[in-house]
Amino acid sequence: MTWLRKNLVVIAGLLTLAYMILPNVVVMVFSFNKPNGRFNYSWQQFSLDAWKDPCGVADMCESLTLSLQLAAWATVGAVVLGTMIAFALVRYRFRARGAINSLIFLPMAMPEVVMAASLLTLFLNMGIELGFWTVLIAHIMFCLSFVVTAVKARVMSMDPRLEEAARDLYAGPAQTFLRVTLPIAAPGIAAGALLAFALSFDDFIITNFNAGSTVTFPMFVWGSAQRGTPVQINVIGTAMFALAVLIVVAGQIITNRRKKTATA
Amino acid sequence: MTTTLTKEAPGPVDEPVLRKPPTRKRLVPYWLLLPGILWLLVFFALPLVYQASTSVQTGSLEQGFQVTWHFQTYLDAFTEYWPQLLRSLLYAGTATLLCLLLGYPLAYLIAFKAGRWRNLLLVLVIAPFFTSFLIRTLAWKTILADDSLVVDALNALHVLDVTSWLGWTDGERVLATPMAVVCGLTYNFLPFMILPLYTSLERIDGRLHEAAQDLYATPATTFRKVTFPLSMPGVVSGTLLTFIPASGDYVNAELLGSTDTKMIGNVIQSQFLRVLDYPTAAALSFILMAIVLFMVTVYIRKAGTEDLV
Numbered sequence: 001m002t003w004l005r006k007n008l009v010v011i012a013g014l015l016t017l018a019y020m021i022l023p024n025v026v027v028m029v030f031s032f033n034k035p036n037g038r039f040n041y042s043w044q045q046f047s048l049d050a051w052k053d054p055c056g057v058a059d060m061c062e063s064l065t066l067s068l069q070l071a072a073w074a075t076v077g078a079v080v081l082g083t084m085i086a087f088a089l090v091r092y093r094f095r096a097r098g099a100i101n102s103l104i105f106l107p108m109a110m111p112e113v114v115m116a117a118s119l120l121t122l123f124l125n126m127g128i129e130l131g132f133w134t135v136l137i138a139h140i141m142f143c144l145s146f147v148v149t150a151v152k153a154r155v156m157s158m159d160p161r162l163e164e165a166a167r168d169l170y171a172g173p174a175q176t177f178l179r180v181t182l183p184i185a186a187p188g189i190a191a192g193a194l195l196a197f198a199l200s201f202d203d204f205i206i207t208n209f210n211a212g213s214t215v216t217f218p219m220f221v222w223g224s225a226q227r228g229t230p231v232q233i234n235v236i237g238t239a240m241f242a243l244a245v246l247i248v249v250a251g252q253i254i255t256n257r258r259k260k261t262a263t264a
Numbered sequence: 265m266t267t268t269l270t271k272e273a274p275g276p277v278d279e280p281v282l283r284k285p286p287t288r289k290r291l292v293p294y295w296l297l298l299p300g301i302l303w304l305l306v307f308f309a310l311p312l313v314y315q316a317s318t319s320v321q322t323g324s325l326e327q328g329f330q331v332t333w334h335f336q337t338y339l340d341a342f343t344e345y346w347p348q349l350l351r352s353l354l355y356a357g358t359a360t361l362l363c364l365l366l367g368y369p370l371a372y373l374i375a376f377k378a379g380r381w382r383n384l385l386l387v388l389v390i391a392p393f394f395t396s397f398l399i400r401t402l403a404w405k406t407i408l409a410d411d412s413l414v415v416d417a418l419n420a421l422h423v424l425d426v427t428s429w430l431g432w433t434d435g436e437r438v439l440a441t442p443m444a445v446v447c448g449l450t451y452n453f454l455p456f457m458i459l460p461l462y463t464s465l466e467r468i469d470g471r472l473h474e475a476a477q478d479l480y481a482t483p484a485t486t487f488r489k490v491t492f493p494l495s496m497p498g499v500v501s502g503t504l505l506t507f508i509p510a511s512g513d514y515v516n517a518e519l520l521g522s523t524d525t526k527m528i529g530n531v532i533q534s535q536f537l538r539v540l541d542y543p544t545a546a547a548l549s550f551i552l553m554a555i556v557l558f559m560v561t562v563y564i565r566k567a568g569t570e571d572l573v
Contacts, residue, residue: 013373016366017388020454023403024392030406041406081300092293100297103304109504111512111556113529117536117549118311121318124542141307144300202396204515205529209536221398225519229402237399244394248387 031234038228050231057230067217074139074200082147090155116209130212139200147192154188319546352527356510359449363457371461440522448516456505464498
């Protein structure tokens with residue numbers, strides 16, 4: 001009984017973790033299913049068919065490519081605009097700073113459906129055709145705040161004296177920026193970029209409102225929930241999960257090695 | 265530092281620092297801000313203005329809409345859809361509370377008890393994110409299906425008898441009931457609770473716990489008087505990051521619920537994309553925004569913390 005009381009936090013925490021991972025396990029298991037009909041919701045029979053032919057469903061891989069492209073461009077846009085804003089906010093004192101801070105905070109403090117709907121009214125009123133470009137505009141818009149927050153956190157902890165030192169050593173402004181400022185800010189920018197990519201790739205609500213007839217991967221999954229879910233969706237989901245875990249583990253190993261060589 | 269020093273003893277070496285920077289330099293922050301802020305003004309702020317104008321328009325899709333300052337739309341929308349509005353706040357609130365109850369032990373475990381497993385546990389919290397959230401939400405359809413292991417177990421333990429009596433489930437079913445929707449919402453937004461909680465817990469100096477123990481505080485008292493108050497910034501940003509998106513979500517209610525569990529997001533979505541009644545949809549979306557912003561402001565005042573995110 002005392003053992004239970006002592007480890008209550010550990011048990012509760014691990015149960016939560018199980019709750020979080022359960023759907024991923026289900027997605028993985030059902031990627032090996034051979035469904036009996038259009039819907040892949042109940043277990044029938046083990047099969048490798050879907051893994052052998054992941055793009056065997058009409059339009060799925062096209063939507064996947066489109067989502068990857070969109071996420072890449074949205075990341076570039078949001079990172080460039082967001083990094084500039086973050087530097088301006090941390091490094092300079094100027095009027096309207098408070099107003100600008102609220103303008104950046106507000107998109108994060110608003111239900112997505114409100115932003116999605118208001119953007120749609122803008123496009124409708126302007127007579128702009130919905131499609132790839134409207135989705136890209138929307139994605140850059142909502143990723144921007146997150147990039148600013150991530151980069152700001154890093155730049156704030158940066159010592160401005162390092163740049164002063166570079167200038168004292170006769171580095172020009174461009175040189176100082178490229179060889180001192182940017183490398184130090186890089187982890188923050190990378191974090192912002194990763195976040196932007198993930199947010200854009202996985203966004204459904206804002207895309208659903210502003211995509212017109214363009215079909216991104218989340219929209220394909222949404223549509224398939226009504227029409228019948230192909231097993232290939234589970235294959236893609238499992239592959240994404242495995243890839244992410246691999247990248248993180250590889251990153252861990254590399255940083256650990258670096259630490260070891262640094263201390264040795 | 266240099267400027268204050270040079271003010272007292274202006275020397276020829278430091279002279280350029282004293283001079284007011286040239287106009288070109290003073291404009292640097294504005295040039296840095298311009299593109300991004302313009303983007304937010306045009307694609308975030310301006311759309312809200314357009315939505316405001318749409319909400320007071322009347323007309324039809326065939327004949328076009330005109331601004332007629334028809335505020336009645338707000339009243340009509342509210343009287344017709346207040347159950348969905350109330351339900352959204354209720355579901356989002358319950359999910360937020362559940363996220364806090366479920367997420368706190370895990371964040372605590374990672375911050376204080378994990379030791380060398382810490383990084384692995386953090387990866388396990390973030391990794392599910394990489395499978396598209398719609399795919400994961402669809403997986404709940406399998407987990408909560410009528411003859412699934414989970415539902416059979418809940419039935420065997422007579423849990424569903426109690427929850428059905430409370431109106432959360434429907435007989436021996438879980439899918440297409442309020443419980444399924446809240447379960448999905450909780451699941452979807454749990455990482456948004458855990459990560460800020462973990463960040464604020466990790467910042468706590470372990471010596472404070474030792475000090476509390478030295479002063480004869482029981483573990484429970486230590487938690488109540490030291491750990492929890494110090495983790496408040498995480499609790500506040502975690503609850504906000506959970507409640508705000510959950511209140512406008514329509515994916516969980518659509519995939520895991522039924523017509524009786526529709527949330528305000530579902531109404532806004534169908535009014536905008538299916539019924540094409542733009543004024544009502546715009547008014548509803550404004551009502552939701554106003555309620556959420558009001559609740560958030562009151563909450564931040566009460567919780568008394570300014571440093572968000």
